[in-house]
Amino acid sequence: MSALSISHLPRPFDPDRGAEARAAAPWASGDVAALIEGAGGSSPYLKSLIEKEAEWLGPALDDPDAALAAQAEALANLSHDALPDALRQAKRRMALLVGLCDLAGAWPLERVTEALTRFADMAVDLALRACVGREILRGKLPGQTEADIPQAGGMVVLAMGKMGAFELNYSSDIDLICLFDETRFDPDDYHEARASLVRATRKMTAMLSDMTGAGYVLRTDLRLRPDPAVTPVCMSMEGAERYYESLGRTWERAAYIKARPCAGDTAAGTRFLETLTPFVWRKHLDFAAIQDAHDMRLRIRAHKGLGGPITLPEHDMKLGRGGIREIEFFTQTRQLIAGGRDPDLRTRATVPGLSVLADKGWLPRDVADTLSDHYRAHRVVEHRLQMIADAQTHTLPRDDEGFARLACLMGVDEAEMCADLKRRLTEVHDLADGFFAPDSGNGDACEDLPPALRDSELPARWPSYPALRSSRATEIFARLEPEILRRLATTARPEEALGNFDGFLRGLPAGVQLFSLFEANPQLIDLLVDIVGTSADLGRYLSRNADVFDAVIGGDFFAPWPGRATLHQGLSRRLAQEEDYERQLDMARRWWREWHFRVGVHLLRGLMDPEEAGRAYADLAEATVAALWPVVQAQFARKHGAPPGRGAVVLGMGSLGAGRLHARSDLDLIVIYDAEGDAASEGPRPLSARPYYARLTQALITALTAQTAEGRLYEVDMRLRPSGNQGPVATALSAFRTYQAEEAWTWEHLALTRAHVLAGPAELGEEIEALRRELLTTPRDRDAVLRAVADMRARIGRAKGRGDAWNLKIGPGRMQDIELLAQAAALVPGPPARQVARALRRADWLSDDDRAALTEAYALHWAVQIGARLVSEKALDPEALGAQGCAFLTRLAGVEDMSALQRALDDHATRADAILTRVLPDPEATE
Secondary structure, X not given: OOOOOOOOOOOOOOOOOOHHHHOOOOOOOOOHHHHHHOHHHHOHHHHHHHHHOHHHHHHHHHOHHHHHHHHHHHHHOOOOOXXXXXXXXXXXXHHHHHHHHHHOOOOOHHHHHHHHHHHHHHHHHHHHHHHHHHHHHOOOOOOOOHHHHHHXXXXXXXXXXXXXXXXXXXXXXXXXXXXXXXXXXOHHHHHHHHHHHHHHXXXXXXXXXXXXXXXXXXXXXXXXXOOOOOOOOEEEHHHHHHXXXXXXXXXXXXXXXXXXXXXXXXXXHHHHHHHOHHHHOOOOOOOHHHHHHHHHHHHHHHHHOOOXXXXXXXXXXXXXXXXXXXXXXXXXXXXXXXXXXXXXXXXOOHHHHHHHHHHOOOOOHHHHHHHHHHHHHHHHHHHHHHHHHOOOOOEXXXXXXXXXXXXXHHOOOHHHHHHHHHHHHHHHHHHHHHHHOOOOOOOOOOOOOOHHHHOOOHHHHHHHOHHHOOXXXXXXXXXXXXXXXXXXXXXOOHHHHHHHHHHHHHHOOXXXXXXXXXXXXXXXXXXXXXXXXXXXXXXXXXXXXXXXXXXXXXXXXXXXXXXXXXXXXXXXXXXXXXXXXXXHHHHHHHHHHHHHHHHXXXXXOOOOOHHHHHHHHHHHHHHHHHHHXXXXXXXXXXXXXXXXOOEXXXXXXXXXXXXXXXXXXXXXXXXXXXXXXXXXXXXXXXXXXXXXXHHHHHHHHHHHHOOEOOEOOOOEEOOOOOOHHHOOOEEEHHHHHHHHHHOOOHHHHHHHOOOEEEEOOHHHHHHHHHHHHHHHOOOOOHHHHHHHHHHHHHHHHHHXXXXXXXXXXXXXXXXXXXXXXXXXXXXXXXXXXXXXXXXXXXXXXXXXXXXXXXXXXHHHHHHHHHHHHHHOOOOOOHHHHHHHHHHHHHHHHOOOOHHHHHHHHHHHHHHHHHHHHHHOOOHHHHO
């Protein structure tokens, strides 16, 4: 017995021996008689197996893996008639050998459960092929031949539950779902094929489950299939898919976390599971699953009579309080919550599932480690209970003798075992109840609310809103409402905040998911109150896009901004996971909304200053365009072939090119291509270069602006292209070069100072950037440039007037004025700078004081602009903005109140206007 030492097998059970005697030194002899005395002494079942298989057991103990492999090889070559008894003998030998490896500590828990599961896979596959094969050989399965037997004629068995997760125990039922691929059969043969496969399924389960003189192989349970009371034991994949799409419940979603094809046509089974991905893994965080799982726990307890305090005698280690099922529910529910967004969470096994949840920040590491330790310990106890008498039991003994026998088989002291069991069950129960049924402590009333909230009529309207139309939503919201009202009461203007919250709630189309999210993550209520307290407009936005709250609890929402490159990689990776173009566009919009929301929250909470937020919004836009451009090109190429020549690049212009956007900025874009002499594309519907790139550009615009089910990304403005609206939407590089060198107006060169390559072939992008720098660094007369700027400024003034007091962009000394002068500064002295402050620093014809004054004025106007555009889509109006919104703007500007802000804006604009008037020529004189 060289490979397996049995020196640590449990002592023989002796009810007359006390704990001290049972803890004596282990026996170490290695013969079969010693095994009977030791392991068999505590388990009559093991004793009978050792006696029956004594001759086979000795050599098998030398190399258990080889023995199990040899057994599998022998089974694979048996006839249909010989298979049932051979499987039963193989099951007996496998259980005995694995059990001894388990008891001796030679194999850890995971290897034990994997060995038990591998045998189950083999047994099901052999029985399935034998039974379907007989139907095929009898000509009862239409269109299938002997060559189709290895794939069971298109039938697949899905292993569910512990078998699916490679977690079987010694006496597990195996939960199976049997399906067939209906596309393998002619429609006229469908009913005959289904009847044949139903017969084969019944025969397979009988071969495995029936008790004969040789015992049984595996008890099978087919009740996890769709609507088992009315559906056949083997049904079509198409029928199952329709059921899950229309009637599938949360517990069925949880069941499919562990599902895997184990027998038959496993390739078809894998395809079927892929079609169920949207059913199992929701695209948004699914906190409503918590209540579903909690309700299921309560129903199980009520049905099994497992309520009440934890006491060890006859406690159910699987379904009872603190048991195995609570750990599994805890793990699977958290996987359901976030697994739709993160495929790494879609693990089948419980302990790896807990580990990856901790890795991804969905669980504290110490909680995951504690539950993993308790899960392993619970499973070991479950195994020992089943070893004692080959019973499918999870119930602890009812008397002292039973506990003494269990302790012997576990090789531990009885008193220590009982104390350890009680501790573990209690810890699991406390952790699970804290997750599924936390005590919110909200109370039933809010007597301390201020009169503005206590006497408001708004809460009385809420039950009529769409978000509260279901009883479940009403139930969850009733637990949340007191805390929401209390937190609204802490805002500067509670009545105003309540009105904004009312607008948010009124706009929600549904409430269960969001209310469940708030209940599981109370910190989100604070964020919601911050947002609706600051702006009714933001509240309405959230009611239409409530899924953005998902991002807040993803683990790194409040981490430093990652930058353009990381964003680009992230979106590109997400887009690559979708094959359908429309889904890619929807995916981009969901991803964009979350990051867009993140910038706004960071600005609102003071985690970003206005300059950082402007750069972040620009990063997001650049990453979005850069990731979508190749996706748009690939979709376009399916019809019209690959881009002719060297391809095309997308340039960001205006504020996007300068790397400074606000929450509602549109995108100024130019597309430049180089067909390099290619007359046309090569594809199913070829196009010559000019219409190819024009239509490709329109496809990009549509991808960015189209209103899909997930909303839109940006408005796009192409007017800065050569010749403006009169020119083609995509410009050839040669034409762009000629136009800029020979025909472009000064204002077009001014606009070019902020141009920035966003997407396209790197080599072509570098060439265009080199051309841009060459054009902008060409020596030019400074006075001529300044005269052109003065003329433009005058034209804008005549067209748009001086603007009102709160217009931050248009008007003397406002943002557009300063931007024009900065572009002139970038155009005149040398290498161009895209940002206002950097360009002004290069203007050696401005004094230091003038540069500082213009920079300060621009920074103040920008701070108010980015804040105002975050909280409202309308023109800035302090009266409509409300107290919280005004407080937000004054904080960004660094002043005390709105009166001080207006004075600061006027003072800075007046000084900037004076500088511009002084350094620019008189436009009337130039005319």
